[in-house]
Amino acid sequence: MSLKSMMPDLFKTIAFRLTLWYAGIFSVSSCVAFALFYFLATQTLQEQTDRDLLEKARYFSTVIQRNGIMGASKLAVIEAQAAGEKRIFFRLLYPNGEVFASSHMSYWQDISIDQGAIRLLSQTKGHAFKTWIIKPHDQKTRVLYSFVAANVILQTGIAMDFQSKFIGAFKTVFSVAMGFIVIFSAVSGLFLARKALAGVKEITRTANAISGANLEKRVPETGNRDELDLLANTFNRMLDRIQDLIKSIREMSDNIAHDLKSPLTRIRGFAEIALVHKDDLDNYRAMAANTIEESDRLLDMINTMLVISKAEAGEGGFVFKPVNLSVLIQEACELFVPVAEDKKIQFTHEVPDQLYVEADARMLQRAFSNLLDNALKYTLEKGRVHVDLLKDSNGFADIRVTDTGPGIDPAYKEKIFERFFRAESSRSTPGTGLGLSLARTIAREHKGELFVESQLGKGSIFSMRLPYRNIPVI
Ligand code: ADP
Numbered sequence: 001m002s003l004k005s006m007m008p009d010l011f012k013t014i015a016f017r018l019t020l021w022y023a024g025i026f027s028v029s030s031c032v033a034f035a036l037f038y039f040l041a042t043q044t045l046q047e048q049t050d051r052d053l054l055e056k057a058r059y060f061s062t063v064i065q066r067n068g069i070m071g072a073s074k075l076a077v078i079e080a081q082a083a084g085e086k087r088i089f090f091r092l093l094y095p096n097g098e099v100f101a102s103s104h105m106s107y108w109q110d111i112s113i114d115q116g117a118i119r120l121l122s123q124t125k126g127h128a129f130k131t132w133i134i135k136p137h138d139q140k141t142r143v144l145y146s147f148v149a150a151n152v153i154l155q156t157g158i159a160m161d162f163q164s165k166f167i168g169a170f171k172t173v174f175s176v177a178m179g180f181i182v183i184f185s186a187v188s189g190l191f192l193a194r195k196a197l198a199g200v201k202e203i204t205r206t207a208n209a210i211s212g213a214n215l216e217k218r219v220p221e222t223g224n225r226d227e228l229d230l231l232a233n234t235f236n237r238m239l240d241r242i243q244d245l246i247k248s249i250r251e252m253s254d255n256i257a258h259d260l261k262s263p264l265t266r267i268r269g270f271a272e273i274a275l276v277h278k279d280d281l282d283n284y285r286a287m288a289a290n291t292i293e294e295s296d297r298l299l300d301m302i303n304t305m306l307v308i309s310k311a312e313a314g315e316g317g318f319v320f321k322p323v324n325l326s327v328l329i330q331e332a333c334e335l336f337v338p339v340a341e342d343k344k345i346q347f348t349h350e351v352p353d354q355l356y357v358e359a360d361a362r363m364l365q366r367a368f369s370n371l372l373d374n375a376l377k378y379t380l381e382k383g384r385v386h387v388d389l390l391k392d393s394n395g396f397a398d399i400r401v402t403d404t405g406p407g408i409d410p411a412y413k414e415k416i417f418e419r420f421f422r423a424e425s426s427r428s429t430p431g432t433g434l435g436l437s438l439a440r441t442i443a444r445e446h447k448g449e450l451f452v453e454s455q456l457g458k459g460s461i462f463s464m465r466l467p468y469r470n471i472p473v474i
Helices: 014-083 115-123 161-209 227-276 281-312 325-342 361-378 435-445
Strands: 088-093 099-102 127-134 139-149 152-159 321-324 346-350 356-359 384-391 396-403 449-455 459-469
Touching: 014 088, 014 099, 014 127, 014 139, 014 152, 014 161, 115 127, 115 139, 139 161, 161 227, 227 281, 281 435, 321 325, 321 361, 325 346, 325 356, 325 361, 325 384, 325 396, 356 361, 356 459, 361 384, 361 396, 361 435, 361 459, 435 449, 435 459
Parallel strands: 346 384
Antiparallel strands: 088 099, 088 152, 127 139, 139 152, 321 356, 384 396, 396 459, 449 459
């Protein structure tokens, strides 16, 4: 893979996308705020213009009442001149739309009499508004139609140049402000995104620096408990676990190599003797028997390893059936009676009848035999080994193997369940270090557990807890 293809595409980076979102949201919000302000401002201006026009209509109405139509006609001319004939105009009409007086109209020629608006007058409260755009300057004009006497309508219009000026100014302010907002939000967005993602970069750098041989590196933690600090902490803890795992895999492979080496060396020794020395048939037979014995031990070890790893991977192939635990324990105990007798060990058991568990009988027997084997193996001559089976209130059957053996150093209380672990003091006793690991794996496969309680120099109690079925199977 080339370096270039490994470089993250700028447009796909989270920093870039965050910046884009930040700038986008900031700009859209600003646009909405501007639009709202524009709408409110133009609305207010228009309402003010409408109020001015209505005020004019009321004034005309008063003048007509006082001075009649002639007075109003004169007022139209005077008012327009006073305010500016390009700014305002007045027309007086009959209800049929016929004009009978007006101010100077040459600037307002585009504005005709809107019959629609006149018809509307009867439905509204006596006045109607219209907005015109006068060409060629697109001059916006607000026009009012209003009854100022029983049969006189006033049409008056006012140029909304103030509004046009406002819109012009608004456009300038809007474009400058928006330009500034877009640039500002993009720069600050980029700054914030980079600052927020700096921790992620640190984690990436650390992950890249880690290799099989170098697992020591850790991401610096800020301690301020934010999301990135938690991520860094989780990442560091994951590295701790990987480091422990790799260490135990290394130890395990060292142990495997060591444990395979001794029987293989012995097998090789027998073969060499058979090749080099001339011996009688009985000795050859004995050597062949020893070879078979060593090979069986090796095979047994390999099979046990396979059972443990398959069970741990969830592929143990256990077949669960209701099993009478009481019978299973009694039968296993009977098998070990000769061993106990050989060592003059007082071997007793106390097992209630009819206690059922859902189990793979063969596997459970194997686990229990390992516990018995250890108890009898590590207990010195004339010691005691006792097996009992109890039912607890949580629905568990508890198989306990108590011995008066050497006990277990508290430091190794958990270690003894690891594959190939053998306490220093046990090295002189034959064994593979796999028995307890297998027994615990089997207990766990049965949704149970295996623990030990021990006092150094006094003895140990291995306790295997399994969920029991209290319905006997016929
Ligand atoms: P092995 O017995 O083949 O060495 P195990 O996995 O059965 O392997 O046991 C692991 C270690 O735990 C043993 O080497 C021994 O040190 C310790 N151990 C197991 N059972 C007992 C016991 N009953 N009393 C004292 N130590 C024990």
